[in-house]
Amino acid sequence: MDGTVLVADDDRTIRTVLTQALTRAGCKVHATSSLMTLMRWVEEGKGDLVISDVIMPDGNGLETLPRINEKRPGLPVIVISAQNTIMTAIQATEADAYDYLPKPFDLPDLMKRAARALDQKRRATPAVRPVVEPASGQQEDLPLVGRTPSMQALYRLVARVMNTELPVLITGESGTGKSLIARAIHDFSDRRTLPFVVAAPSDLEGMDGPSAVIARAKGGSILFDEVGDLGEAAQGKIVRMLDAMGDSAPRVMATSQKDLMERMEAGAFRQDLFYRLGGVSIAVPSLRERVDDIPLLAKHFLARAERDGTNARRFAEDAMELIRAYSWPGNVRQLENTIRRLTVTSPSEEITRPEIEMVLGSQPAIEPLMGGGSGDKLSSSVAKHLRRYFDLHGGVLPPPGLYTRILKEVEMPLIEIALEATGGNQAKCAELLGINRNTLRKKITDLDIRVTRRRKLM
Numbered sequence: 001m002d003g004t005v006l007v008a009d010d011d012r013t014i015r016t017v018l019t020q021a022l023t024r025a026g027c028k029v030h031a032t033s034s035l036m037t038l039m040r041w042v043e044e045g046k047g048d049l050v051i052s053d054v055i056m057p058d059g060n061g062l063e064t065l066p067r068i069n070e071k072r073p074g075l076p077v078i079v080i081s082a083q084n085t086i087m088t089a090i091q092a093t094e095a096d097a098y099d100y101l102p103k104p105f106d107l108p109d110l111m112k113r114a115a116r117a118l119d120q121k122r123r124a125t126p127a128v129r130p131v132v133e134p135a136s137g138q139q140e141d142l143p144l145v146g147r148t149p150s151m152q153a154l155y156r157l158v159a160r161v162m163n164t165e166l167p168v169l170i171t172g173e174s175g176t177g178k179s180l181i182a183r184a185i186h187d188f189s190d191r192r193t194l195p196f197v198v199a200a201p202s203d204l205e206g207m208d209g210p211s212a213v214i215a216r217a218k219g220g221s222i223l224f225d226e227v228g229d230l231g232e233a234a235q236g237k238i239v240r241m242l243d244a245m246g247d248s249a250p251r252v253m254a255t256s257q258k259d260l261m262e263r264m265e266a267g268a269f270r271q272d273l274f275y276r277l278g279g280v281s282i283a284v285p286s287l288r289e290r291v292d293d294i295p296l297l298a299k300h301f302l303a304r305a306e307r308d309g310t311n312a313r314r315f316a317e318d319a320m321e322l323i324r325a326y327s328w329p330g331n332v333r334q335l336e337n338t339i340r341r342l343t344v345t346s347p348s349e350e351i352t353r354p355e356i357e358m359v360l361g362s363q364p365a366i367e368p369l370m371g372g373g374s375g376d377k378l379s380s381s382v383a384k385h386l387r388r389y390f391d392l393h394g395g396v397l398p399p400p401g402l403y404t405r406i407l408k409e410v411e412m413p414l415i416e417i418a419l420e421a422t423g424g425n426q427a428k429c430a431e432l433l434g435i436n437r438n439t440l441r442k443k444i445t446d447l448d449i450r451v452t453r454r455r456k457l458m
Helices: 012-024 035-043 061-071 086-094 107-119 149-161 178-187 209-217 232-244 260-265 271-277 291-307 317-325 331-345 353-360 378-391 402-421 426-433 437-446
Strands: 004-008 028-032 049-053 077-081 099-102 168-171 196-199 221-224 251-256 280-283
Touching: 004 012, 004 035, 012 028, 012 107, 028 035, 035 049, 035 061, 049 061, 049 107, 061 077, 061 086, 077 086, 077 107, 086 099, 086 149, 099 107, 099 149, 149 178, 149 280, 168 178, 178 196, 178 221, 178 251, 196 209, 209 221, 209 232, 232 271, 251 271, 260 271, 291 317, 291 331, 317 353, 331 353, 402 426, 402 437, 426 437
Parallel strands: 004 028, 004 049, 049 077, 077 099, 168 251, 168 280, 196 221, 221 251
Antiparallel strands: none
């Protein structure tokens, strides 16, 4: 890695670690805790890359981005922030940041992104765009909080598509926040001053139903919520409505917790509607797929409850361990309702593990995977996949060795995800999987799985 990197962060530890890592990689580094100093360096022509925090003692790093773009068009800026909300990712994208990473960040990951930024030469001068300002109170009330890679990838995708004309299909289990994603796309887009209309099946009834929905939207956004539940007649009306849209048409979005591809193949969902709605597909991960976000969300909901007038609460350490370990079949909505109940019923400032056990005791441990009301569990999903695999061979048997290949397909992601969940700790991973540590090591070698111990900065 070659070049000069300007690092701006008010945390001395982060400045030191980044300076050491970048220097070892072959870069020259100038580090500061001041945005004023950073801007002086930029104006003097120093630096091939900027790595900047958002909240600084003398200003906001995001608000500095347009000035950097104006003074040095094409100078890449990587934003790092402890504000792990969708708003930060959107603001960073709107202000033409090269990349965005939440704190605590993975140092090797940041180094890879820095190397790409230094290697990549901008082909065109980026346009300077204003930072999007949310409506009053919007940022605080938006529970789209997360710093896991899956949520950060979702944030980046939302930021990229929010000002396009493409229709958006948002999929995910019940309670994951699909409608919130749709609302965020509208509220932070160029259409945010126009209406956001949620079209219910009853809105499509009658001759004037579809045209009335379009008229209500006034060029804003229309959301078809849970389109997988709509019958054939309602689906047909949506298709005709979309085809009738002319100039100044509203943005179209849809949500579904059902697998529309599967329903389409089964003849239960119109193919023409599927392709009209699926311009961009956004998959919202379940809460059990982003366990590291659970403590962050839990604290977010505690803080919200306190703002709403309840007494301040905190979780005992073993209580938080139980919250992390629970599967949360109802996802973020279930977590929010559970914490709201605990803030009301808990007699003391510290919420204990027995209190959580009492609340969760009567709730199911897990629910079927996404697939709608069919009740499909993992075994059924695997069976469908295998039947499709055999069908693709057109009546000819697949190549020999199928048993080993299929087991490898299941075993490899299981071990990779378990390693990720345990931070690369093989002893913990073996305990989690219920296998011998030597067995785990052999499988890692045989399956050629890369193990990385996560190093994170606070």
